[in-house]
Amino acid sequence: MPETGPSAGSDHVRKLLAAAGASGTWDWNISQNRLRIDAPFAELYGLDETQADTPLPTATFFKAVHPDDRARIRIAVAGMVAGAEHFSKEFRVVTADGTVLWVHGRGETHFDQDDQPESFTGLLIDVTERKRTEERLRVAQSAGGVGTFEYSDGFATVAVSSExxxxxxxxxxxxxxxxTINAVLTSADAGMLIPEAPHGAQMETLDGTFCVIRNDDGERRWITRRGEILHDGDGGYRLIGVIYDVTAAKAQEAALRDLNETLETRIETALAERQLIEDALRQAQKMEAVGNLTGGIAHDFNNLLTIIIGNIDTVLRRSGTDRDPREQRSLGNALKGAERAAALTQRLLAFSRRQPLAPKTIDIARLLTGMSDLLTRSIAETIAIRVVAAPDLWAVEADPNQLENVILNLAVNARDAMPDGGPLTIEAKNEVIGADAFAGVPDGAYVVVSVSDDGMGMAPETVAQVFDPFFTTKEVGKGTGLGLSMVYGFAKQSGGHVHIRSALGAGTTVSLFLPRQQGAAESPDEPDAVAAERGRPSETVLVVEDDEDVRAYTVGVLRELGYHVMEAVDGITALQVLGRDDQPISLLLTDVVMPSMSGTELADAARSLRPELKVLFMSGYPRDTISPDGRIQAGVDLLSKPFTFASLSQKLRQVMDHAEG
Amino acid sequence: MITEPISLAELERDALTEIVNIGVSRAASNLRKMIGGEVLLSVPSIDVVSQRRAARLISEREVSDLIAVRQNFQGPFSGCALLIFPETNSLELVRAVTGGELSTAELVEMEHEALAETGNVILNSCLATMANMLKRSLQMTIPEVIRGSGATLFEVDETNASEGLVLFLYINFSVRKHDIRGYIAMIMDLPSLATLKELLDEFIQRVMSDDA
Incomplete structure (x- = not known):
């Protein structure tokens, strides 16, 4: 009998083995057909302890084996006895008290010199605990979708779980x-699922995620690997790890990432929109602030200019032709300077969209024809002006005087852009604009008036700024920087738009889009009579003006014209005058912007006292008398400051007579 | 899985597994002596499948072309046995068997002969053990080496009207420090498999009656 089995050991060894989980040993002598077992084996099988270490019939081996496992074990043992080398079976044994235990029998066959099987020895280990653990592990694997693997370096195969x-x-x-395992990978980029030597030894972690094509259904899945690299003493290593499917998580991750990315773009778009709106708001606020400022300045300035111009006018008028020519020239220059100041104030108001407009339905072709003299006078000979007006132009509604101003302004700009001369084209045509055809121009039908040059052009940064007040590319002193902002203000106030197309060295085209107006153009007004219109003493004019000097000048002019004049410093005083019945008053000539009671408030109150009363406003900043779109309210007559002897006389006469008729 | 026209009961499968196990043990022992190194042999697992399915099973496991040693056997049950390796393993096996002293050129020259010899050792061990355990005798032909895909190896008998069945044994035998693994397959027709089934039942009866 070979000395291989531990059955010969002492009690001490047996106890150690028992503590290690070895439940018993056996030695099956094939030639003698006898079985020897040790005490723990006997105890496990419910045999009498005396039967240990004595030859027993080999059938004893199957005695305590659970009936369901018996045939299987018999067949396996038959194989061993016939010469198979390794026995490794798990089976149940029923102990003496009826408890069912799981045991692992592990044995081997020993051969004699003739290679004939001589004995079959082995060890029986109680693996009930392990079996339960395995069960839990199996359930954990299938329930959790986790598959395990173990790979020892140097081998071409891997121990794997069914999961x-x-x-x-x-x-x-x-x-x-x-x-076979690595063949499911779609690419080798992430390394191998089972890394063979030498890669396995160099790896620090088994953590990784791989894309695989599942072998059975060809589905593309993402698999994550986790585990440990165990280094054995002999320089070899084992890779023990798990894999699990992370396709769903990957998909969610991708969806989330996608969402995040689009979220970013969505936020960017929203922010950009907001930025645009903020920019527009800032621009509007800036315009509003500058407008208020210029409006305020214009008011005071126009009062001053009224005094200056009025008084110079008076002096010139009274002194006649017998004046010293030098004095005459000086006064003329002073008047010219004051008139220029008035024009500047007018531009300020135009830009701030506070100029009073008197829009009429006009024919632009006729307006352009009328301008040709003015244009040729303003533009140098080196510039070839071409005015092209398409036939059958639609009518537009605009203030013709201001429109002329705007066109002239653009023509002068075009001229200045071509110091060496060149063609200047003023073109008018009908155009129906689709959405987004021009930035900032809504779709609709327009008459487009374009002024083009082939001059130096402007860089995009410059184009972005040209409508800002006081922005100018011209040398200091050459321009006020109000030209284009006035154009812009006029266009907006007239319900139209301005578009600039320009590039450095490629000329500039400024297009004014004026909305089409249904109906025919009105005939232009007959030119105003040049002669002063005199008043009659029977016509009483009540002048209300808070500015002492303006009032004095106005009263002076009116008296000179032959009117009977009364005056009041403010609205309250004026109402007291109107309240008295002793005085017939034909017309109320009132300033608009006054402390405590405005001109319009006064006019309303006055009309309730004397419904037949005619009213003429005078203002340098007619904020309250003009509607938000810049038109003078119907039935309201306005005399713009600064006014002259002639303009006051004409306007007054006109209002006086119109109301009578 | 498709239900095959003939299938082994669980005990018959156990019995066959054990019988092949004995054969494989013998083969491993012989192989160990030839190679002089550690040979890891798995206890075989058995499937009875159609030739087509066998071809699929092996191509699922092996990416490269295959090389096989084939031996025909005749007796109460007849057919052919195949020892199959991935072709890439072939030279490794020859290198292992010849002790790693030969140059690559010499290996290539010896490949055919060495493979046939190795196949003979393994297949003979299995078939002889089976015959012995089932108390019958089998005649075996001289081994031949064939190459090709799983399909060419298993559909060798395409002229035969009735598709044969394959007793497919997964035997992973891994040789440490050599990248080698292989499979054993036995192709039998239906009558032969029916006979094998009977013989296995006899074997089980014999083993059980030892109880006395």
Whole structure:
């Protein structure tokens, strides 16, 4: 009998083995057909302790084996006895008290010199605990979708769990070739699922995620690998790890990332929109602030200019032709300077969209024809002016005087852009604009008036700024910087738009879009009579003006014209005058912007006292008398400051007579 | 899985597994002596499948072309046995068997002969053990080496009207420090498999009656 089995050991050894979980040993002598077992084996099988270490019939081996496992074990043992080398079976034994235990029998056959099986020895280990653990592990694997693997370096195969095979769509097996497993990978970029030497030894972690094509259904899945690299003492290593499917998580991750990315773009778009709106708001606020400022200045300035111009006018008028020519010239220059100041104030108001407009339905072709004299006088000979007006132009509604101003302004700009001369084209045509055809121009039908040059052009940064007040590319002193902002203000106030197309060295085209107006153009007004219109003493004019000097000048002019004049410093005083019945008053000539009571308030109150009363406003900043779109309210007559002897006389006469008729 | 026209009961499968196990043990022992190194042999697992399915099973496991040693056997049950390796393993096996002293050129020259010899050792061990355990005798032909895909190896008998069945044994035998693994397959027709089934039942009866 070979000395291989531990049955010969002492009690001490047996106890150690028992503590280690070894439940018993056996020695099956094949030639003698006898079985020897040790005490723990006997105890496990419910045999009398005396039967240990004595030859027993070999059938004893199967005695305590659970009936369901018995045939299987018999067949396996038959194989061993016939010469198989390894025995490794798990089976149940029923102990003396009826408890069912799981045991693992592990044994081997020993051969004699003739290679004939001589004995079959082995060890029986109680693996009930392990079996339960395995059960839990199996359930954990299938329930959790986790597959395990163990790979020892140097071998071409890997021990795997059935869940491992299922995850990769492989035929279930306990052992798979490394190549079979790695063949499911879509690419080698992330390394191999089972890294063979030498890669395995160099790796620091088994953590990784791989894209695989499942072998059974060809589905593309994402598999994550986790585990440990165990280094054995002999320089070899084992890779023990798990794999699990992370396709769903990956998909969610991708969806989330996608969402995040689009969120970013969505936020960017929203922010950009907001930025645009903020820019527009800031621009509007700036314009509003500058407008208020210029409006305020214009008011005071126009009062002053009224005094200056009025008084110079008076002096010139009274002194006649017998004046010293030098004095005459000086006064003329002073008047010219004051008139220029008035023009500047007018532009300020135009830009701030506070100029009083008197829009009429006009024919632009006729307006352009009328301007040709003015244009040729303003533009140098080196510039070839071409005015092209399309036939059948639609009518537009605009203030003709201001429109002329705007066109002249653009023509002068075009001229200045071509110091060496060149063609200047003023073109008018009908155009129906689709959405987004021009930035900032809504779709609709327009008459487009374009002024083009082929001059130096402007850089995009410059174009962005040209409508800002006081922005100018001209040398200091050459321009006020109000030209284009006035154009812009006029266009907006007239319900139209301005568009600039320009590039450095490629000329500039400024297009004025004026909305089409249904109906025919009105005939232009007859030119105003040049002669002063005199008043009659029977006509009483009540002048209300808070500015002492303006009032004095106005009263002076009116008296000179032959009117009977009364005056009041403010609205309250004026109402007291109107309240008295002793005085017939034909017309109320009132300033608009006054402390405590405005001109319009006064006019309303006055009309309730004397409904037949005519009213003429005078203002340098007619904020309250003009409607938000810049038109003078119907039935309201306005005399713009600064006014002269002639303009006051004409306007007054006109209002006086119109109301009578 | 498709239900095959003939299938082994669980005990018959156990019995066959054990019988092949004995054969494989013998083969491993012989192989160990030839190679002089550690040979890891798995306890075989058995499937009875159609030839087509066998071809699929092996191509699932092996990416490269295959090389096989084939031996025909005749007796109460007849057919052919195949020892199959991935072709890439072939030279490795020859290198292992010849002790790693030969140059690559010499290996290539010896490949055919060495493979046939190795196949003979393994297949003979299995078939002889089976015959022995089932108390019958089998005649075996001289081994031949064939190459090709799983399909060419298993559909060798395409002229035969009735598709044969394959007793497919997964035997992973891994040789440490050599990248080698292989499979054993036995292709039999239906009558032969029916006979094998009977013989296995006899074997089980014999083993059980030892109880006395």
């Amino acid at each position: 491992f095979c299922r995850l990769l769509g492989l035929h279930p097996a306990n052992i798979l070739p490394v190549r």
